[in-house]
Amino acid sequence: xxxxxxxxxxxxxxxxxxxxxxxxxxxxxxxxxxxxxxxxxxxxxxxxxxxxxxxxxxxxxxxxxxxxxxxxxxxxxxxxxxxxxxxxxxxxxxxxxxxxxxxxxxxxxxxxxxxxxxxxxxxxxxx
Amino acid sequence: xxxxxxxxxxxxxxxxxxxxxxxxxxxxxxxxxxxxxxxxxxxxxxxxxxxxxxxxxxxxxxxxxxxxxxxxxxxxxxxxxxxxxxxxxxxxxxxxxxxxxxxxxxxxxxxxxxxxxxxxxxxxxxxxxxxxxxxxxxxxxxxxxxxxxxxxxxxxxxxxxxxxxxxxxxxxxxxxxxxxxxxxxxxxxxxxxxxxxxxxxxxxxxxxxxxxxxxxxxxxxxxxxxxxxxxxxxxxxxxxxxxxxxxxxxxxxxxxxxxxx
Numbered sequence: 001x002x003x004x005x006x007x008x009x010x011x012x013x014x015x016x017x018x019x020x021x022x023x024x025x026x027x028x029x030x031x032x033x034x035x036x037x038x039x040x041x042x043x044x045x046x047x048x049x050x051x052x053x054x055x056x057x058x059x060x061x062x063x064x065x066x067x068x069x070x071x072x073x074x075x076x077x078x079x080x081x082x083x084x085x086x087x088x089x090x091x092x093x094x095x096x097x098x099x100x101x102x103x104x105x106x107x108x109x110x111x112x113x114x115x116x117x118x119x120x121x122x123x124x125x126x127x
Numbered sequence: 128x129x130x131x132x133x134x135x136x137x138x139x140x141x142x143x144x145x146x147x148x149x150x151x152x153x154x155x156x157x158x159x160x161x162x163x164x165x166x167x168x169x170x171x172x173x174x175x176x177x178x179x180x181x182x183x184x185x186x187x188x189x190x191x192x193x194x195x196x197x198x199x200x201x202x203x204x205x206x207x208x209x210x211x212x213x214x215x216x217x218x219x220x221x222x223x224x225x226x227x228x229x230x231x232x233x234x235x236x237x238x239x240x241x242x243x244x245x246x247x248x249x250x251x252x253x254x255x256x257x258x259x260x261x262x263x264x265x266x267x268x269x270x271x272x273x274x275x276x277x278x279x280x281x282x283x284x285x286x287x288x289x290x291x292x293x294x295x296x297x298x299x300x301x302x303x304x305x306x307x308x309x310x311x312x313x314x315x316x317x318x319x320x321x322x323x324x325x326x327x328x329x330x331x332x333x334x335x336x337x338x339x340x341x342x343x344x345x346x347x348x349x350x351x352x353x354x355x356x357x358x359x360x361x362x363x364x365x366x367x368x369x370x371x372x373x374x375x376x377x378x379x380x381x382x383x384x385x386x387x388x
Contacts, residue, residue, distance in 0.1 A: 032219075052374045053368060075387070
């Protein structure tokens with residue numbers, strides 16, 4: 001998966017892989033705050049999609065077990081990298097019903113690192 | 128009324144802030160007056176003999192373990208500090224304490240090693256400018272024969288001078304690097320750091336750019352460290368804006384922890 005390769009590659013570039021430490025980093029900051037060994041699916045409504053550097057950003061309202069909407073904040077790749085995977089600023093917009101897959105934050109907070117999305121029309125896009 | 132207030136404000140402003148006061152910098156050391164980067168007119172044709180580094184470039188990685196460089200061999204207090212950093216990371220599940228904002232870039236040499244965000248190389252008479260999308264960084268390399276400054280102000284990208292070798296290879300030397308910035312992730316360096324780069328297209332693949340980098344620091348390193356960075360071309364791409372403070376989702380708190388907001 002492209003993101004994993006970037007992470008592994010970043011670790012290589014920074015020499016971290018050689019130290020035997022599992023602390024992958026992109027150019028901007030470390031991914032150690034996410035549980036990169038686990039992924040979860042979230043079904044919800046897009047509240048906001050920000051197409052910007054350093055990271056595109058997705059805010060999505062996901063219903064919890066009681067049916068209450070919980071706002072999740074999801075960090076994505078850079079727009080230049082996303083564009084290479086077919087994304088545009090208009091790919092997601094407020095109101096879109098989607099299911100996303102993320103690496104969750106290690107701490108117990110509604111946030112994660114984006115992996116992929118399935119749009120309302122069934123199309124799946126990696127990030 | 129507003130006009131009179133404006134005139135009064137201008138009259139009270141310091142002399143150097145008023146229109147018409149431009150500084151007169153001296154001729155840089157080693158540069159012949161009237162030549163080089165400050166006088167681009169008439170030097171355009173020479174640029175055509177330089178290699179084709181057009182488009183934008185993304186760091187590319189070799190998946191072959193044999194191609195990974197050995198890490199820098201730190202010594203003395205620099206090794207002690209790095210070992211302490213590694214211990215902290217291991218004890219914190221990979222989380223790093225940060226003394227600086229993530230909106231502050233790493234400077235050289237890591238400027239040339241940034242994955243995910245592209246580079247562009249711009250040629251103008253007597254100068255090469257390298258732009259990097261991340262943090263909208265820019266670095267200038269003087270190729271008009273000027274020497275290093277006598278006592279350069281320490282900076283993120285250094286005092287860089289270079290020349291073209293064989294019409295294919297840009298050879299660069301950088302000194303005057305801010306010693307509060309990382310040598311590599313988790314590592315520090317002294318003010319004696321010197322970075323030499325040999326940058327050229329790959330002999331077989333013209334869409335690959337190679338940077339053979341040598342990092343030398345007699346105080347921090349047992350021996351010079353060699354690293355090779357490869358970049359892959361995206362001919363029609365462009366660098367996007369990166370206004371970090373407008374989208375800083377990872378502020379650093381007073382304890383040095385990176386937050387997620």
